[in-house]
Amino acid sequence: MSMRSGFAMRGVTHSFADGGTVLQVLDDLSLEVGAGELVAVMGPSGSGKSTFLSIGGALLAPTGGEVLIDGESFAGKSPLELADLRLNKIGFVFQSANLIPYLYVREQLMLVAKLAGMEKGQARRRASALLEQLGLSHRANAYPSKLSGGERQRVAIARAWMNDPAVLFADEPTASLDASRGRDVVGMIAERTKAERKSAVMVTHDDRVLSFCDRVLYMKDGRLVPI
Amino acid sequence: MFLALREIRHAKARYALIALIMLLVSFLVLFVTGLARGLAYDNAASIQNMAATHFVLQEQSEHRLARSAVGNKELAAAREAVGDAQATPLGMRMSAVMVEGSSGKLDAALLAVDMNGWLSPSVAAGRTITGGAVMTILADRKLAESGAQVGGVIVDVATGIRLTIAGFVDDESFSHAPAVFISLDDWSAMQARTELAAGPSADASYNAIAVQASGDRLEALREALPEAEIITKADAVSAIPGYKEEQGSLLMMIVFLFVISAFVLAVFFYVITLQKAGQFGILKAIGTRTSYLAGSVIGQVLLLSTGSLAASSLLILLAQTALPASLPFRLETDTLLLTCALFLGMSAAGSLLSVAQVARTNALDAIGRAAG
Numbered sequence: 234m235s236m237r238s239g240f241a242m243r244g245v246t247h248s249f250a251d252g253g254t255v256l257q258v259l260d261d262l263s264l265e266v267g268a269g270e271l272v273a274v275m276g277p278s279g280s281g282k283s284t285f286l287s288i289g290g291a292l293l294a295p296t297g298g299e300v301l302i303d304g305e306s307f308a309g310k311s312p313l314e315l316a317d318l319r320l321n322k323i324g325f326v327f328q329s330a331n332l333i334p335y336l337y338v339r340e341q342l343m344l345v346a347k348l349a350g351m352e353k354g355q356a357r358r359r360a361s362a363l364l365e366q367l368g369l370s371h372r373a374n375a376y377p378s379k380l381s382g383g384e385r386q387r388v389a390i391a392r393a394w395m396n397d398p399a400v401l402f403a404d405e406p407t408a409s410l411d412a413s414r415g416r417d418v419v420g421m422i423a424e425r426t427k428a429e430r431k432s433a434v435m436v437t438h439d440d441r442v443l444s445f446c447d448r449v450l451y452m453k454d455g456r457l458v459p460i
Numbered sequence: 461m462f463l464a465l466r467e468i469r470h471a472k473a474r475y476a477l478i479a480l481i482m483l484l485v486s487f488l489v490l491f492v493t494g495l496a497r498g499l500a501y502d503n504a505a506s507i508q509n510m511a512a513t514h515f516v517l518q519e520q521s522e523h524r525l526a527r528s529a530v531g532n533k534e535l536a537a538a539r540e541a542v543g544d545a546q547a548t549p550l551g552m553r554m555s556a557v558m559v560e561g562s563s564g565k566l567d568a569a570l571l572a573v574d575m576n577g578w579l580s581p582s583v584a585a586g587r588t589i590t591g592g593a594v595m596t597i598l599a600d601r602k603l604a605e606s607g608a609q610v611g612g613v614i615v616d617v618a619t620g621i622r623l624t625i626a627g628f629v630d631d632e633s634f635s636h637a638p639a640v641f642i643s644l645d646d647w648s649a650m651q652a653r654t655e656l657a658a659g660p661s662a663d664a665s666y667n668a669i670a671v672q673a674s675g676d677r678l679e680a681l682r683e684a685l686p687e688a689e690i691i692t693k694a695d696a697v698s699a700i701p702g703y704k705e706e707q708g709s710l711l712m713m714i715v716f717l718f719v720i721s722a723f724v725l726a727v728f729f730y731v732i733t734l735q736k737a738g739q740f741g742i743l744k745a746i747g748t749r750t751s752y753l754a755g756s757v758i759g760q761v762l763l764l765s766t767g768s769l770a771a772s773s774l775l776i777l778l779a780q781t782a783l784p785a786s787l788p789f790r791l792e793t794d795t796l797l798l799t800c801a802l803f804l805g806m807s808a809a810g811s812l813l814s815v816a817q818v819a820r821t822n823a824l825d826a827i828g829r830a831a832g
């Protein structure tokens with residue numbers, strides 16, 4: 234059990250310069266997510282949740298402040314180093330599953346393992362185990378277009394876990410699912426976060442999945458506040 | 461190649477179509493190249509085959525062998541400058557001939573060379589010409605299609621002189637006519653007969669002096685014959701009537717085909733790449749390096765071009781055996797390989813547009829678009 238795993242933001246600010254006016258989206262935002270912790274982030278549309286997640290996921294550089302994964306800061310990293318960081322340390326589940334249309338379900342997982350240089354036999358075993366756990370074994374050789382919405386979302390979760398990331402980010406992972414499917418998907422995220430002592434941050438509008446989360450935070454005036 | 465191959469697997473029809481287009485274009489490129497090479501050979505083979513580096517022509521003959529006349533005086537001066545063995549006379553006359561025993565005239569290029577010297581062609585069938593024989597020739601094998609055979613006779617229409625075929629040579633032609641080699645003695649005798657009316661000529665007359673020279677010796681030659689035109693073999697070849705025009709227009713076609721194929725490829729892959737902006741964004745977001753994606757795009761292009769080229773090379777080799785012998789088509793292995801390499805290069809260049817697009821794709825935009 235690694236206690237060093239964790240995610241932190243310190244005094245992060247972000248503003249968009251949008252046609253002359255400057256839009257302050259995040260304002261001195263700080264957050265710590267420990268190992269084995271699943272944090273839910275809620276808030277009205279346009280409050281900056283996706284922006285916050287993009288910064289946490291090393292997709293967007295904040296205007297100010299610091300982001301750390303496993304105690305390692307993003308600051309001063311080149312685009313190449315950030316890509317490697319996303320590949321190895323960060324798992325991302327997007328609002329819509331965002332799978333690669335021409336890869337079979339199993340290959341979606343094999344791709345990220347291959348990019349990270351995982352040994353092939355090990356990658357195959359890990360992919361099979363993940364698909365098994367997410368109830369996708371029978372769909373391993375299907376194209377994404379042949380899957381249901383819930384199945385696709387589960388493949389995306391499996392892909393996010395594939396490289397054993399330190400932190401998982403999920404942006405409204407249940408938006409395209411019905412209530413029971415949504416609960417299943419979040420249940421799986423919670424279960425793995427606990428079992429493997431990872432950190433997870435999930436943006437959601439869905440009250441029904443909050444029971445799986447350790448903490449629920451609200452995005453208000455560019456900061457995250459407890460309810 | 462992980463992504464490149466699987467994408468082709470997923471969209472077989474789309475990629476088969478572009479491969480087919482490339483196959484057709486590259487087939488055309490190879491065909492026109494073969495035709496250009498064939499015509500060039502048909503037009504200039506005998507000059508190309510000569511071991512000469514330069515030719516000495518009369519002044520103001522504008523590089524044309526047919527317009528030049530040189531005599532023993534020039535020959536002696538040339539030999540003085542470059543060495544006895546390195547300069548040898550060459551006679552050339554376009555002529556109409558008839559194969560004895562069959563009707564119909566044929567074009568032929570009479571080439572007078574020293575049969576013991578380095579201009580004499582190598583005999584492919586029959587025997588070489590030795591000192592004693594009179595009015596014997598070595599003829600290009602193409603004449604055999606008109607009924608000529610070793611030991612047979614062809615008649616020079618202009619003079620009525622009968623020429624006995626001692627042997628055949630391969631791939632010897634000049635100005636699209638099969639070449640007929642005669643000895644220098646026979647050449648002089650032939651000229652003596654045509655010039656009877658004009659009185660006996662004081663000096664033997666040739667069209668040019670072929671030399672093997674470079675550097676100082678070439679300088680010495682220029683000093684010894686300041687009036688004469690001294691031209692390279694390449695100059696002599698491109699001065700053959702029609703040669704430059706033929707090669708120029710064919711070359712233009714080839715260049716255009718190259719440009720068209722690169723353009724078609726570039727546009728095809730650029731459009732596909734634009735369509736895939738979202739996918740590239742996702743791949744980048746999950747940590748794929750841009751260089752990997754660029755490699756994937758270029759790999760796909762090269763894979764398709766290599767496949768198409770292999771198929772069209774095979775087709776062109778098949779076509780080559782099926783083409784009528786009268787069609788001057790010639791594609792040596794090195795020309796084939798060079799053309800293929802150029803084609804691959806153009807394809808790779810065409811894919812750079814897509815690579816630039818991939819590099820520009822922003823992970824965040826793609827996700828935003830996909831989510832919104």
Ligand SMILES: Nc1ncnc2c1ncn2[C@@H]1O[C@H](COP(=O)(O)OP(=O)(O)OP(=O)(O)O)[C@@H](O)[C@H]1O
Pocket residue numbers: 249250251256258276277278279280281282283284285
């Ligand atoms: N690239 C950008 N340029 C300018 N403004 C932007 C950009 N991206 C986001 N914004 C603005 O920043 C604000 C926060 O956007 P964000 O997407 O983070 O909101 P959100 O909380 O995720 O909303 P939703 O719940 O609707 O997804 C919005 O007002 C948005 O218009």
Ligand SMILES: [Mg+2]
Pocket residue numbers: 282283284
């Ligand atoms: Mg959002």
